[in-house]
Every structure is written in structure tokens, then in C-alpha cells.
Amino acid sequence: MERRVALVTGGIGGLGTEICRQLAQAGRTVIAVDLAARSERVAAFREETADFGAAIAFEPADVSDFDGCQHLIARIEQQHGQVDILVNAAGITRDASLRKMTPQQWHELMRVNLDGVFNMCRNVVEGMTARGFGRIVNISSVNGQTGQFGQTNYSAAKAAVHGFSMALARETARKGVTVNTVSPGYCDTPMVAAVSAEIRAGIIAGIPVGRLGSPSDIARAVVFLSADDAGYITGANLPVNGGYFMSF
Numbered sequence: 001m002e003r004r005v006a007l008v009t010g011g012i013g014g015l016g017t018e019i020c021r022q023l024a025q026a027g028r029t030v031i032a033v034d035l036a037a038r039s040e041r042v043a044a045f046r047e048e049t050a051d052f053g054a055a056i057a058f059e060p061a062d063v064s065d066f067d068g069c070q071h072l073i074a075r076i077e078q079q080h081g082q083v084d085i086l087v088n089a090a091g092i093t094r095d096a097s098l099r100k101m102t103p104q105q106w107h108e109l110m111r112v113n114l115d116g117v118f119n120m121c122r123n124v125v126e127g128m129t130a131r132g133f134g135r136i137v138n139i140s141s142v143n144g145q146t147g148q149f150g151q152t153n154y155s156a157a158k159a160a161v162h163g164f165s166m167a168l169a170r171e172t173a174r175k176g177v178t179v180n181t182v183s184p185g186y187c188d189t190p191m192v193a194a195v196s197a198e199i200r201a202g203i204i205a206g207i208p209v210g211r212l213g214s215p216s217d218i219a220r221a222v223v224f225l226s227a228d229d230a231g232y233i234t235g236a237n238l239p240v241n242g243g244y245f246m247s248f
Contacts, residue, residue, distance in 0.1 A: 005081050006226065009033045009063050009120060010090030012045040014189035015139070018215035019087055021048075022223050024055045028085060031076055036060030063090045063116030066123075073123045082131065083124045085226045088117045088161075089139045093191070095150045106153050113157035117164060121179075125172065134177035135226040138165050139218075142185045142241045158183075162237050169235035178234035182221045185241025187213040208243030 006023045010016040011032025020030045030052075032045065042058060049056040057080070061072040076083060091113045094105035117138055128134025143151055144158025162181045169179040186192055186203050192212060195203075204212060221240050225233060239245065 003027055003029055004084035004228075005029045005031065005076070006085035006087065007031045007033060007076065007083050007120075007124075008087040008089055009061075009116065010088075010139075012038065012041050012058070013089065014191075015184070015187065015215050015218050016089045017045055017048055018219040019089060019222050020056050021052065022216070022219040023085070023087075023226070024049075024052045026223050026227070028055075028226075029080055030056045031080060032056065032058050033061045033063070033072065034058070034090070035062060063088075063119055064111035066115075066119045069119040069123050077127075082127055084128070084131075084133060085135045085137075086120060086124050087137045087139070087222055087226070088120055090116050091139065093151070093154055095154070097150050098152045101153065109153045110157055113154065114160050114164075117161055121164075121168060125168070125177065128177045129172055129175035132176040133228075134172065134175075135230070136165070136168070136177065136179040137222050137225050138162075138179070138181045139222075140165075140181040140183040140237065142183050142239065142245050145183060145239070145247070146245050165237075166235045173234055176231065178225070178231060180225045180233060180235065181237045182218060182225065183237055183239045183241065184218045185213055185239070185244040187215060187218065189215065206244060207241070211242065213240060213242055 006028040008016055008020050011020050012034040020032050023030045062068050094109045138161050140161045141158040143155045147155045165179045165181045217240055221238050
């Protein structure tokens with residue numbers, strides 16, 4: 001297999017780190033992209049991925065900054081080669097019920113969770129289509145399908161990510177570029193671990209498989225959709241939620 005270059009935004013987070021590891025195991029050269037300001041987490045990420053050596057690298061960037069994303073892609077292409085696989089996993093929460101949500105909470109989330117997807121895709125899609133190969137996997141959420149109390153901003157952005165992906169999939173399908181989404185359910189990440197034990201137990205009770213998801217569950221789906229031979233799957237959403245939400 002040709003050693004393709006994969007870029008993962010939010011790459012040092014709980015899900016992002018495992019996505020990076022599994023892509024590297026699949027033979028990809030992986031670039032994790034995240035905020036440099038998270039210095040302690042960057043150091044921990046380097047330790048957690050040290051066994052992969054140069055197969056996993058870190059590049060700082062703010063996905064909400066279009067020009068910064070443009071410079072990032074140019075830098076990666078110069079140092080590592082053309083970006084063949086893009087995984088948009090960067091995301092934040094700014095939870096509040098709508099009647100209490102501020103414009104700042106709305107716009108901060110949209111700039112990262114939705115604008116960030118545009119900024120990154122816009123800066124790689126031309127190269128992918130010109131070369132006749134590309135795999136884009138955008139991380140959505142089960143809450144983009146079901147909605148969630150206190151998350152009108154988050155649910156709206158995650159639903160929009162799939163709409164964006166379907167439209168882009170139509171634009172690029174004949175150029176060898178696939179665009180899909182993965183919608184995780186509740187996973188064993190620091191975000192979920194931070195909720196009270198009582199609430200967490202209630203969440204698990206509502207999951208038919210009887211457990212939280214693991215980052216590896218999500219990463220396996222990303223690796224599957226980004227494979228060279230996954231060229232006939234595009235515009236799809238792959239739910240990985242333990243049966244928490246089922247739809248036709």
C-alpha cells in the first residue's frame with residue numbers, strides 16, 4: 001500500500017489520538033493538528049504515540065482560521081507530501097439552553113465545529129480532485145441526529161456537518177474523492193467522565209449494547225472509510241453508537 005498522508009484535526013484529543021494511532025497502524029503517515037496552546041496535552045500526545053516514531057507528527061493550527069489552515073496545508077505538503085486523507089475531528093462544546101445561550105457561545109462553537117470543516121476541506125479538496133484520490137471523514141455526532149437538551153448550537157453544527165458532507169460528496173464523486181461522516185454516540189472520553197456517576201449510569205442504561213463506546217470503536221470506522229478500497233462509499237453517515245439511536 002502506498003504510504004498516504006493523513007491529517008487529523010483535533011488530533012490530540014481522546015478520539016483524535018486513537019484515530020491517529022489506528023491510521024498509522026494502517027500504514028499512513030499521520031499529522032495531528034490541534035492548538036499549540038494545549039502544551040501539556042501536546043506533550044502527553046507525543047508520549048502516547050512515541051512508539052510510532054516519525055509516522056505520527058504534530059502540527060499546530062487553529063481550524064477556525066481560514067488563512068491559518070491554508071498555511072498549514074502548504075507547510076504539510078512541503079514537509080510530508082500531499083494530503084490524501086482528511087479527518088475533521090476538532091470540536092468544542094458551549095452548552096446552554098437556548099434561552100440562556102449567548103451569541104458568543106453560538107459563534108465560538110460554529111467557528112470550530114462547522115467553519116473548521118469548511119476551512120480544512122476547502123484547502124485540500126482541489127489537490128485531491130486534481131490527483132484523482134482523496135478520503136474525507138468528518139466527525140459528526142449522534143446528537144446531530146437526535147438533538148440534545150442544552151445543545152442547540154452543537155446539534156445544529158453536527159447535523160450541518162453531514163449536510164455539508166453529502167453535498168461535497170456529490171461534487172467530488174467522479175474525481176476519486178469520497179466524503180463521509182462518522183457519528184459517535186456516548187464514548188468513554190474525559191467529557192463523558194466529567195458528568196456525575198448517576199447521569200453516566202443513566203446514559204449507559206439507554207445504550208442497547210450496555211456500555212460506553214471507546215475511542216477505538218470510532219477510530220476503526222474512520223480507518224474503514226479512509227481505506228484505498230472504500231471508493232464506492234460516499235455521502236454516507238456511519239453511526240457508531242451502540243444502538244443508542246437507530247434509523248433506516
